[in-house]
Amino acid sequence: MLHFKSWKKTAGILAVALSVSYGAAFAAPSDTVDERLDQYAAYIAERKDKDFGYPINHDIQLAGFYQWLVDSGSYAAMVNNAGDPFHPHGEIMNTLNFEREVIEFFGPLYGFDTNDLWGLVTFSGTDGNNHGIYFGAKYLEKKTGKKPVLYVSDAAHYSNMRLADLQNLDMVLVPADVHGCMIPAELEKALKPGRPALMVYAMGTTFKGGVDNQDALNAVLAKHPDIVVYRHVDAALFGGYLPYTDFRDAVNRKVHPFDSIAVSGHKFFGMDEPAGIFLTTMEVKENQNPYNVSYLDGSMPMINCSRSALSPLKLWYIIKRVGLEGFTEQANGMLERAAWLKEQLDEMGWPAWLEPMSNTVYFKRPAEAIAKKYDLAPDHDDKLGGDLSHIVVMQHVTKERLQNFLDDLAEAK
Numbered sequence: 001m002l003h004f005k006s007w008k009k010t011a012g013i014l015a016v017a018l019s020v021s022y023g024a025a026f027a028a029p030s031d032t033v034d035e036r037l038d039q040y041a042a043y044i045a046e047r048k049d050k051d052f053g054y055p056i057n058h059d060i061q062l063a064g065f066y067q068w069l070v071d072s073g074s075y076a077a078m079v080n081n082a083g084d085p086f087h088p089h090g091e092i093m094n095t096l097n098f099e100r101e102v103i104e105f106f107g108p109l110y111g112f113d114t115n116d117l118w119g120l121v122t123f124s125g126t127d128g129n130n131h132g133i134y135f136g137a138k139y140l141e142k143k144t145g146k147k148p149v150l151y152v153s154d155a156a157h158y159s160n161m162r163l164a165d166l167q168n169l170d171m172v173l174v175p176a177d178v179h180g181c182m183i184p185a186e187l188e189k190a191l192k193p194g195r196p197a198l199m200v201y202a203m204g205t206t207f208k209g210g211v212d213n214q215d216a217l218n219a220v221l222a223k224h225p226d227i228v229v230y231r232h233v234d235a236a237l238f239g240g241y242l243p244y245t246d247f248r249d250a251v252n253r254k255v256h257p258f259d260s261i262a263v264s265g266h267k268f269f270g271m272d273e274p275a276g277i278f279l280t281t282m283e284v285k286e287n288q289n290p291y292n293v294s295y296l297d298g299s300m301p302m303i304n305c306s307r308s309a310l311s312p313l314k315l316w317y318i319i320k321r322v323g324l325e326g327f328t329e330q331a332n333g334m335l336e337r338a339a340w341l342k343e344q345l346d347e348m349g350w351p352a353w354l355e356p357m358s359n360t361v362y363f364k365r366p367a368e369a370i371a372k373k374y375d376l377a378p379d380h381d382d383k384l385g386g387d388l389s390h391i392v393v394m395q396h397v398t399k400e401r402l403q404n405f406l407d408d409l410a411e412a413k
């Protein structure tokens with residue numbers, strides 16, 4: 001039998017051995033929970049102000065929300081938005097009413113009439129694209145009795161390609177030009193007569209911020225009236241801020257017709273975890289497989305059963321606290337600073353590009369130490385001279401921080 005002292009020693013040796021073989025997953029005895037959390041906090045504090053390379057808003061305004069969540073005791077409940085926000089039920093505790101308000105706030109900004117609007121708060125931009133592609137494919141199959149072909153540019157986000165694969169759809173990758181925009185003449189060559197077309201338009205490609213020219217692409221499609229078309233817009237980042245700028249029409253379906261749109265919640269809006277919104281029309285929703293579920297009191301056209309109840313609540317809080325005025329100020333500030341950064345790089349003679357409507361400045365890749373310091377994602381384009389990086393000018397990417405980057409670049413040059 002082990003005495004307490006020798007048991008403690010054995011346990012200590014065991015813990016050390018385990019932490020050596022399995023890394024940080026097994027905490028050593030001295031590694032307390034608080035210490036680990038403090039290490040995490042230090043990591044965040046060190047990284048976040050210089051995190052320029054990804055489309056993420058670190059200017060999070062949710063402190064008041066979390067204060068309320070704890071003070072009110074609401075944190076101590078498992079709440080679940082399984083169900084339809086446009087047909088709320090009382091079966092499981094949920095925030096479906098808040099979720100519907102979120103969708104109804106955004107609907108008119110993308111040209112949806114509130115009496116012909118359906119949507120939900122998603123887990124991410126990818127989840128929104130999953131819904132757009134799934135709803136589009138099912139809608140077209142129902143209307144035509146044929147499986148569609150999905151067309152997407154080769155500069156679009158890879159989630160669209162992954163999802164076409166996942167949903168077992170025939171996909172055509174249409175070449176994009178050097179700005180990241182689908183080439184209309186290439187779409188024309190690629191169109192498959194006799195099959196419906198599921199178009200995925202990229203409104204802001206991830207690396208270059210290219211925006212597909214919907215008018216030019218629609219003109220190609222209009223030459224083939226026999227092809228039934230569904231248009232899904234992947235506007236993960238740009239869809240967040242464009243409605244509050246002079247470029248608002250680019251994501252307005254009354255100006256450029258589309259059937260559904262997906263936007264990330266953690267990019268422009270300042271969610272602190274992955275989330276998004278998916279919006280479509282009632283007509284599209286009503287042409288889905290309904291899967292009526294009695295215990296959720298209605299049809300379940302969405303892909304997921306359990307869904308976050310906290311995300312819609314946080315998005316609702318952000319909308320109420322920041323509002324149209326705040327979003328307008330943030331969106332235009334980002335575009336101004338992006339234009340300013342491009343000007344500064346031009347003055348330095350550092351090759352740089354900025355597409356119209358974009359907050360993403362891409363440029364010749366700097367020395368590795370600078371790329372690492374500012375977490376600059378890599379890319380490569382022979383047509384633009386080789387290795388590239390970009391800065392996504394989000395809310396936390398202030399002029400002062402950009403100036404630090406420019407100083408580092410000038411010094412290294």
Ligand SMILES: Cc1ncc(COP(=O)(O)O)c(C=O)c1O
Pocket residue numbers: 055124125126127156157159202203204205206234235236237264265274275276
């Ligand atoms: C254009 C585009 N679409 C889709 C996505 C995927 O969005 P999420 O990361 O929210 O799943 C991204 C992510 O960066 C993106 O840039």
